[in-house]
Amino acid sequence: MRFLRAARAALVGQRVLRRILAAAAVAIVLLPAFSCSSTSASVNGPDHNAYVTLPKNGSVALLHIDGATGAITIGAETPQVIGTTPTGLALLPSKKFLYAVNSLGNSISIFNVAEDGVPTLSATPGVVGGSGPDAAVIDPSGSYLLVTNNFTNNISVFSIDPNSGALSQVGSPVFANSDPSQILFTHSGEYVYVTNPDIGMVTGFSFSNGVLTPVPNSPVSSGQGAYGLAVDTSDQFLYVANPSATNLPPYTTTVGNISGFGIDPGSGELTPILGSPFTAINGSGPTAITVDPSGTFVYAVTTGSSFAIWCFTIDPTNGQLVAAADSPFSLAGGAQFALIDPSGNYFYIGTESGNGIEGYTYNPSTGKPTAIAGSPFSTGTAPGMMVLSE
Numbered sequence: 001m002r003f004l005r006a007a008r009a010a011l012v013g014q015r016v017l018r019r020i021l022a023a024a025a026v027a028i029v030l031l032p033a034f035s036c037s038s039t040s041a042s043v044n045g046p047d048h049n050a051y052v053t054l055p056k057n058g059s060v061a062l063l064h065i066d067g068a069t070g071a072i073t074i075g076a077e078t079p080q081v082i083g084t085t086p087t088g089l090a091l092l093p094s095k096k097f098l099y100a101v102n103s104l105g106n107s108i109s110i111f112n113v114a115e116d117g118v119p120t121l122s123a124t125p126g127v128v129g130g131s132g133p134d135a136a137v138i139d140p141s142g143s144y145l146l147v148t149n150n151f152t153n154n155i156s157v158f159s160i161d162p163n164s165g166a167l168s169q170v171g172s173p174v175f176a177n178s179d180p181s182q183i184l185f186t187h188s189g190e191y192v193y194v195t196n197p198d199i200g201m202v203t204g205f206s207f208s209n210g211v212l213t214p215v216p217n218s219p220v221s222s223g224q225g226a227y228g229l230a231v232d233t234s235d236q237f238l239y240v241a242n243p244s245a246t247n248l249p250p251y252t253t254t255v256g257n258i259s260g261f262g263i264d265p266g267s268g269e270l271t272p273i274l275g276s277p278f279t280a281i282n283g284s285g286p287t288a289i290t291v292d293p294s295g296t297f298v299y300a301v302t303t304g305s306s307f308a309i310w311c312f313t314i315d316p317t318n319g320q321l322v323a324a325a326d327s328p329f330s331l332a333g334g335a336q337f338a339l340i341d342p343s344g345n346y347f348y349i350g351t352e353s354g355n356g357i358e359g360y361t362y363n364p365s366t367g368k369p370t371a372i373a374g375s376p377f378s379t380g381t382a383p384g385m386m387v388l389s390e
Contacts, residue, residue, distance in 0.1 A: 050072070051387050052379055052385070053087055089101070096112070130147070130154050130155075130173050132152070200224045230291045230298065254280060255284045286300035290338040296314060310329075
């Protein structure tokens with residue numbers, strides 16, 4: 001995230017600089033990951049692929065993931081196109097087409113994905129319909145692609161041709177308040193939520209046949225620098241990482257927290273969870289956040305290696321977060337992304353200063369992470385966003 005914002009600062013000056021400062025946590029030099037003495041989840045999944053954008057290279061790289069160990073090796077890289085700065089990334093559920101959002105190019109690249117996973121550019125990148133595109137997401141049906149446009153404060157919606165992967169814009173871009181950044185669908189595909197770091201808020205929409213409609217009382221306040229967001233497996237709760245929010249005592253040494261919201265199943269309206277925001281006893285400014293596939297744990301991560309991984313259990317009755325034992329963990333983190341493979345075996349974190357990806361297993365009972373052998377896995381240059389093909 002910081003790489004993208006820094007790159008744009010040269011073009012848009014103080015506006016982007018303010019966003020960097022608002023979203024920045026206290027940076028700590030990234031140290032090598034080390035293992036915790038814990039029992040990890042049982043892992044024996046199939047080998048599969050993943051993809052990662054490389055903003056500085058102007059390319060997308062294929063990653064191979066060893067299903068038995070979680071280790072990553074880098075594969076083919078698409079031809080480099082300097083000045084495009086690909087950031088957001090989305091893979092069609094059929095795995096036939098991959099979409100990369102070119103932030104500085106204001107365009108979308110469409111890649112055909114071969115049976116071996118190698119992506120090939122299918123055509124000249126098309127216009128995105130807005131300025132400063134950042135993140136991309138595909139609805140669960142695989143019918144629509146949504147892209148946030150930072151500088152025009154809106155979301156572009158495209159229908160996807162299932163045979164060719166071609167995109168057709170649906171209507172005009174939809175206003176999504178200031179600086180729309182990260183975006184996600186609920187698992188049902190009924191609702192879409194977007195973070196607005198500039199104003200520390202979350203904007204919500206209902207979604208039907210390509211049409212976005214604001215949910216009641218949207219946007220809602222989250223916290224300073226609101227950026228990463230995740231929804232639990234039951235679509236009951238939404239969690240947002242607020243990297244620069246200040247906390248009341250006894251958390252006087254901690255900057256950053258996590259807002260929790262209940263999702264109304266009928267309207268998508270967000271209501272703050274009792275006790276929200278939630279924070280850790282140590283650490284600063286988590287930016288990326290994810291929920292494990294079992295719906296048990298929330299992980300929020302930041303740069304550095306001191307208290308960089310926050311872990312909470314979810315109370316299924318009310319969505320409240322309770323810090324896991326020994327959390328936050330002093331293991332190598334990162335601000336680019338946090339994602340767990342669908343099988344729940346492996347946890348990956350994108351780093352900026354480590355030029356790669358941190359990989360972990362985690363204890364399914366306690367949530368405690370353990371570094372995968374060989375982690376961090378080099379991508380040659382700082383990654384942007386990553387998607388898994390499993």
